[in-house]
Amino acid sequence: MTTIYDIAKATEYSITTVSKVLNNYPNVSEKAKKKVLQAVEELGYTPNSSARTLATNKSWMIGVVFAEHLGVGMAHPFFSEVIESFKKQVELYDYDLLFVSRNMGLQKRTYKHLKHRGVDGVVVVQSLGEEAIEYSTSKLPTVFVDMPIEKSSAVYSDNKQGGMLAVDYLYGLGHRKIAHIAGRDTMFTAVERTRGFKLATREKALTIPEQYIVDGGYYSYEGGREAMVRLLGLEDPPTAVFVAGDEMALGAIKVIKEAGLRVPEDISVIGFDDIPLSKHVDPPLTTIRQDKQLIGQQSAVLLLDKINGLSKNNQDKIVPVQLIKRNSCSAL
Structure with missing residues (x-):
């Protein structure tokens, strides 16, 4: 040899x-x-x-800590694309990935485990709550995805702008009774998308009843169903709904159809994410696209620069979003 x-x-x-x-x-x-x-x-x-x-004096290993609330792990359509893009980028520099199990994450031992394994850096996908502080205050190079953390670097979509784009589009189609199925307000992405929704409706002098903003949970199909049932039960239901996640939007569309209504003729629906399934449903879903490939690439570049001492300052990269027009929205 x-x-x-x-x-x-x-x-x-x-x-x-x-x-x-x-x-x-x-x-x-x-x-x-x-x-x-x-x-x-x-x-x-x-x-x-x-x-x-x-x-x-390197392990050539990067730790991946994944924390999401639906229990589907890497099967999650948004995060799987982000991690795949991240993986392709770091592989160009001969790095391997070490995934931390979900169970270990729940026991809040991820940081000590990754330090023990000697990883050169860590990418944290979504939030770990209080444990995130341990990463952000340590000397271990760390980048967060989808969640800005003080004293650390992060990459995330322009969620507020996405909420504004959704409202602008629906308003342009003539809708004035616009509801919002929001994500759980413990998530940064959900808060920012709702903030964009509220900002855009205020700019257009729209009066949005408190009942028009409904908590859909952690971006799940069932969460979308439950939220849409509540909206349809209102005395004056909306003519359009901005849903904070595509899977929630698919659940909402299902409920609308079950009620004997049509999308978009009776109610227009716009989602957020542009997951692969969104273009194949009936009707194809109008949505706000997150550039998942760019999020993964930017996360990798930030982390590799930290590992190699090329960047000592923490910084956030905000990735632009894009309105994708399909057939789930129509003029009032």
């Missing part, structure tokens, strides 16, 4: 220089790079992970 010592002997460069080339250090001459990489090809050298760890 070819070792780094064989590469050094064949090229007549030191082991340190060979190691720098193999780990893509910038302070190596082009001549040395060319000669070392040629020897790697000719001798069939495959890096040993343990040797690489010793040479670079």
Whole structure:
């Protein structure tokens, strides 16, 4: 088996220089790079992970802490796309991912476990409540997804702008009785989407009854169903509904149809996320698209910069959202 010592002997460069080339250090001459990489090809050298760890003082492992409230884990359509994008980006730099189990997260031991495993950094998807403070105040490079945390870096969509886009679109179609099925107000994303909804309705001088804003829970299909039942039970129901999540929107549409009403002829519905299923339902769902690929990429770039000492300041990256017009909304 070819070792780094064989590469050094064949090229007549030191082991340190060979190691720098193999780990893509910038302070190596082009001549040395060319000669070392040629020897790697000719001798069939495959890096040993343990040797690489010793040479670079890195584990080449990134911890992934996933906290969501529906219990579906990585099957969640939004977060699975974000993590896949994050994974592709860090793999370009030879990093592996270490996923922390949900049960360990519930026991609030994730931080100690990841420190014990020697990860170089952590990406936290969604919020961990009080445990998030342990990450944000530690020296372990950490980036949060979908939840800004004080003293740490985060990447999230422009949720407020998404709420405003939804109201603007419905208002432009002639709707004045616009309701909102909100996410649980313990979630940053839900609060911001509702804030955008309220801001846009105030700007348009719309009077929104308190009963028009309904808690749909943690973005679930059932939560959307239950919230829509409450809206249809009002004495003066809305003509349009902005729903804070696509799965909730699908539940709301189901209830509308079960009540003998039509979407969008009787009630227009607009969602948030643009999950893959949204374009295949009947009618195809108008929604606010989150750029899940960009969220994953930006999270990876921020974290890798922290790990490599290229960024010492904490910063938030707010990813723009986009209105996707389909067939679940129509003019009043």
